[in-house]
Amino acid sequence: MDSIIEITNNRDSDEFGISIVATIAELIPSCSVCLFQYNEFPFASYKSIVTLSVKKDDEGIKQFQWNIDVPQDTHEYLDKNIDHLLKLTVYQSSQGVHHVFIPILIEGKIEYAIDISSEERFSNKLDSILAITKVCENFYAILAHSEKDSLTGLFNRRTYDLKLNQLIKKQYYNKKYGESVENEKREKGKAGATWLAVIDIDLFKQVNDKFGHIYGDEVLLTLSQLMNHSFRQNDLLFRFGGEEFVIILEPISDNDVVKLLESFRAKVSQHKFPMVGKITVSIGFAKVADSVHPKSIFDNADKALYYAKEAGRNKVCNYEQLVASGDIFEHEEEGDIELF
């Protein structure tokens, strides 16, 4: 009961996922628990969100290890059965490891999944595990309503503040306390900075005026789908309000971020939107640095967006570059930065 109270106290899907995984791991003496997010685009796949391994040491005390690699046999099973994993499945891998795979459905659609594996049988715990995943299903549905924009399914404005603060906090602590982000990036083959981009549809008022709000909404929906297709799984996509969208881009180099955003701009300008035909977007982007106040990061990208609009629209502009070239003035920080 305490666990249920604790897990439902979370107001963020990432923290909630961690609580669920920890609660399940408490039930089984020795196991690995992996929580996945299911993605339909650009192809069906499971992305691991949280992993935890529990083993008893020589004195019988449970040792917890977070962020382990997803076990190879789990990967193999998911890859092989990607299209058939709609209900709870108990399976044993070729290495003899016992698994249970539990899909988590929201409004009938698979959104998350949990895979639990152990060298020992744990079928006597299945009822408790199922009860927890039922809570999980209901609670994820509630969180989805509060975190997502109802028209596009992207994260909403409220979630933006939370996610950006979490990201800046993580960058700050990584930098301050050893476990350097650089090492992490090097390991994962990533390099470069995190970026924030603001995307705004050009002359959207004309679309509404000419075709009506229904077709205007259709443009917003199609644009969000193009965003889902164009950016990477870990990039965070938000509908910020009206016809304005925000993307927080995972670490990527200065050159690559320009290429990525330019290619998105071009893709939108070539797309044929139902009834409306062609539209364009303007994009402003800026670096997410822990020395810059979260509010200023958005303002910086927004300044670059404003510049793109003034320069004729259908353009991608970088705040830092515009400051360096003297085309816009640097944003003045309002007092000290007090993040946490």
Ligand SMILES: Nc1nc2c(ncn2[C@@H]2O[C@H](COP(=O)(O)OP(=O)(O)OP(=O)(O)O)[C@@H](O)[C@H]2O)c(=O)[nH]1
């Ligand atoms: N269909 C639809 N329209 C919306 C929504 N939210 C905001 N809008 C419309 O978006 C339009 C925004 O217009 P403006 O801010 O004048 O900007 P614009 O016409 O896009 O021009 P520029 O940004 O300067 O290129 C307004 O007509 C709003 O009514 C929505 O949820 N659905």
